[in-house]
Amino acid sequence: xxxxYFFFDGMEKMKxxxxxxxxxxxxxxxxxxxxxxxxxxxxxxxxxxxVDNLHEELPIDLKLPKTSQFHSSxxxxxxxxxxxxxxxxxFTPKLSLxxx
Numbered sequence: 001x002x003x004x005y006f007f008f009d010g011m012e013k014m015k016x017x018x019x020x021x022x023x024x025x026x027x028x029x030x031x032x033x034x035x036x037x038x039x040x041x042x043x044x045x046x047x048x049x050x051v052d053n054l055h056e057e058l059p060i061d062l063k064l065p066k067t068s069q070f071h072s073s074x075x076x077x078x079x080x081x082x083x084x085x086x087x088x089x090x091f092t093p094k095l096s097l098x099x100x
Contacts, residue, residue, distance in 0.1 A: 026054040027062075036091045044092045051087065053079035069093055 006014040029051055036045040053060050059080045064072035064087065073088045 023055070023058055025058075025060050027060060028052040028054055034089060039091055039093055041093050041096050044090055047089045047091075048086055049089055050084060051077065051079070052084045053081060055081050057081055064089075 002018045004016045004018055006016060008014070030049050034047055034049070036047065039045045051062065059078060062077040062079075064075050064077070066072075066075065069092055071090050071092075073090070077085050077087060079085055
């Protein structure tokens with residue numbers, strides 16, 4: 001609980017007690033590291049990833065943005081509490097580099 005004081009012109013200060021409840025998302029992915037192995041330039045490798053919403057009360061929305069060499073399908077996933085889903089991550093290298 002926090003205490004805040006509000007001051008208004010010509011009035012006595014107002015004391016307000018504030019409290020809030022927050023919750024962190026609880027998600028689990030099938031892996032913490034995604035290894036696409038060898039993939040020649042302009043070819044593609046796909047990985048299937050499972051995501052679990054472990055929270056007992058709150059839904060989650062995951063947005064998986066597209067980059068120049070990675071994209072996912074679907075790009076947005078909404079999960080209710082205790083729900084699981086899968087999505088594909090596609091890697092299409094444009095340059096001959098080592099990606100970790």
